[in-house]
Amino acid sequence: xxxxxxxxxxxxxxxxxxxxSQIAGSSSTVLKGKDFVVSLxxxxxxxxxxxxxxxxxxxxxxxxxxxxxxxxxxxxxSEIQKIGEPVKLNIGVTEYVVQGxxxxxPDLFLRITFRVPDSNPVVRFRxxxxxxxxxxxxxxxxxxxxxxxxVSVPEFSxxxxxxxSEFNEMVHSFCLSEREMxxxxxxxxxxxxxxxxxxxxxxxxFLVAYEHGSQAPxxxxxxxxxxxxxxxxxxxKGNYSSGLPVTKENPYxxxxxxxxLIQGDEDLLAENYRQFILRNMSPNSETxxxxxxxxxxxxxxxxxxxxxxxYLADMTMERMLxxxxxxxxxxxxxxxxxxxxxxxxxxxxPSKTRFPDELKTxxxxxxxxxxxxxxxxxxxxxxxxxxxxxxxxxxxxTHNGKTGKPFPIWETEESYGMCLVSPYRDAFADExxxxxxxxxxxxxxxxxxxxxxxxxxxxxxxxxxxxxxxxKINKENGxxxxxxxxxxxxxxxxxxxxxxxxxxxxxKGVELKFDNEGYAVIKVSFEKAEAKIVYFGVDQK
Numbered sequence: 378x379x380x381x382x383x384x385x386x387x388x389x390x391x392x393x394x395x396x397x398s399q400i401a402g403s404s405s406t407v408l409k410g411k412d413f414v415v416s417l418x419x420x421x422x423x424x425x426x427x428x429x430x431x432x433x434x435x436x437x438x439x440x441x442x443x444x445x446x447x448x449x450x451x452x453x454x455s456e457i458q459k460i461g462e463p464v465k466l467n468i469g470v471t472e473y474v475v476q477g478x479x480x481x482x483p484d485l486f487l488r489i490t491f492r493v494p495d496s497n498p499v500v501r502f503r504x505x506x507x508x509x510x511x512x513x514x515x516x517x518x519x520x521x522x523x524x525x526x527x528v529s530v531p532e533f534s535x536x537x538x539x540x541x542s543e544f545n546e547m548v549h550s551f552c553l554s555e556r557e558m559x560x561x562x563x564x565x566x567x568x569x570x571x572x573x574x575x576x577x578x579x580x581x582x583f584l585v586a587y588e589h590g591s592q593a594p595x596x597x598x599x600x601x602x603x604x605x606x607x608x609x610x611x612x613x614k615g616n617y618s619s620g621l622p623v624t625k626e627n628p629y630x631x632x633x634x635x636x637x638l639i640q641g642d643e644d645l646l647a648e649n650y651r652q653f654i655l656r657n658m659s660p661n662s663e664t665x666x667x668x669x670x671x672x673x674x675x676x677x678x679x680x681x682x683x684x685x686x687x688y689l690a691d692m693t694m695e696r697m698l699x700x701x702x703x704x705x706x707x708x709x710x711x712x713x714x715x716x717x718x719x720x721x722x723x724x725x726x727p728s729k730t731r732f733p734d735e736l737k738t739x740x741x742x743x744x745x746x747x748x749x750x751x752x753x754x755x756x757x758x759x760x761x762x763x764x765x766x767x768x769x770x771x772x773x774x775t776h777n778g779k780t781g782k783p784f785p786i787w788e789t790e791e792s793y794g795m796c797l798v799s800p801y802r803d804a805f806a807d808e809x810x811x812x813x814x815x816x817x818x819x820x821x822x823x824x825x826x827x828x829x830x831x832x833x834x835x836x837x838x839x840x841x842x843x844x845x846x847x848x849k850i851n852k853e854n855g856x857x858x859x860x861x862x863x864x865x866x867x868x869x870x871x872x873x874x875x876x877x878x879x880x881x882x883x884x885k886g887v888e889l890k891f892d893n894e895g896y897a898v899i900k901v902s903f904e905k906a907e908a909k910i911v912y913f914g915v916d917q918k
Contacts, residue, residue, distance in 0.1 A: 594867035713751035723759030751820030771802035856914030
């Protein structure tokens with residue numbers, strides 16, 4: 378994809394819906410958009426269908442499948458009815474809501490919300506599970522048991538996974554990456570993270586995605602391919618808690634999903650998607666604006682590794698004012714002061730040693746140039762002597778009943794880990810609100826957030842890596858190797874591009890099988906930064 382996709386979403390095509398209507402001679406509800414229609418036939422296999430009107434091509438979506446009270450609940454609904462009238466949102470989007478009753482459990486309802494842009498082929502949708510009885514979401518196998526959707530793409534032998542959160546150590550940044558998949562992956566039921574799937578063929582293209590972010594390959598939701606050319610999106614972990622009651626007052630809401638189908642190639646689809654992100658995705662349009670940022674960490678890190686100085690050696694008001702001058706000439710719109718602006722974590726007061734006037738001069742300089750102030754935060758730590766820690770000691774990170782040791786935070790006072798899934802989160806939010814009012818901060822950079830710091834059940838609430846795969850196999854004798862690198866914990870699946878020898882040896886954490894065509898299907902699990910290796914053409918000794 379030459380131009381690429383830029384944010385996390387699941388899209389569903391639906392343009393401007395003038396309202397609800399019925400298909401002639403049918404009871405199926407129809408939502409009409411620009412160059413497409415979305416219908417809800419509500420059959421055994423198809424809950425709703427997206428059809429592009431210029432080509433007549435369509436995507437058939439099966440509904441969600443839940444585990445309710447320990448039993449599988451397929452999406453078999455009685456007649457789907459509209460709920461209320463369409464609502465026009467302030468971003469050129471109309472919201473439509475429909476609802477059906479589960480035939481197996483008449484006191485359980487599925488509500489679907491569609492958000493349809495006036496002039497864009499990308500539609501958001503979300504499911505809600507609503508109960509009037511005593512029903513609960515369960516995990517009889519100990520893991521999430523929920524399938525959000527299944528979509529049929531019978532004409533596509535090749536698709537592409539688009540990842541938005543792959544960390545590239547070479548540039549120390551999150552980068553977009555793409556991975557092509559073909560019939561081998563369908564035949565071997567490959568699972569992958571996404572969050573976006575695209576396909577293009579013979580003048581038309583589709584997109585399916587979901588709105589949830591985690592660092593690859595730490596999977597919370599994943600797609601699974603099938604040999605019959607279907608793509609299923611399933612929950613992996615953390616999508617719901619076992620025994621979660623489903624009521625009218627507290628319905629279970631899915632992540633936002635999206636899908637699109639257009640006449641045109643992948644680049645045109647990407648162009649439409651970018652416009653959707655910028656203009657039609659969020660009612661809070663400020664969050665979508667593509668500001669140009671500068672971050673002081675750029676120099677701080679080089680100060681450390683190039684000039685053998687401390688990270689905070691030049692974290693001073695004088696240096697910041699000099700950098701603001703250069704940033705202004707470069708057209709920077711948001712100036713982010715990274716680690717070191719504060720005295721200690723938790724209390725988050727500007728350092729009077731490094732900024733005697735507590736950032737007032739820095740803020741005034743930025744205001745004069747029409748620039749916004751951003752500050753760095755680690756929301757999961759509080760310094761040993763901070764009042765934040767003293768008031769929230771019961772919210773410290775604990776793992777298997779043990780509290781971690783304090784550790785330095787970028788050459789400032791040692792800090793303890795704090796659990797965001799606790800009342801501490803409100804105290805931290807209050808600090809951010811105070812800084813917005815008192816200091817004028819407009820951008821809050823949250824950094825260094827580990828997802829596995831605490832596991833206590835009193836909380837009410839991974840860092841993954843970037844799998845890098847190398848394959849070198851001799852096509853004549855099948856000898857060679859596959860090496861998979863990751864910088865963080867997580868899991869990954871790979872289907873070899875060549876047909877290797879079925880004699881092999883592998884490192885620990887590797888599961889391997891061969892499909893009917895002779896390709897190797899490799900599953901690897903990482904607990905830390907490491908490499909997994911499979912040698913082909915050797916004995917397993």
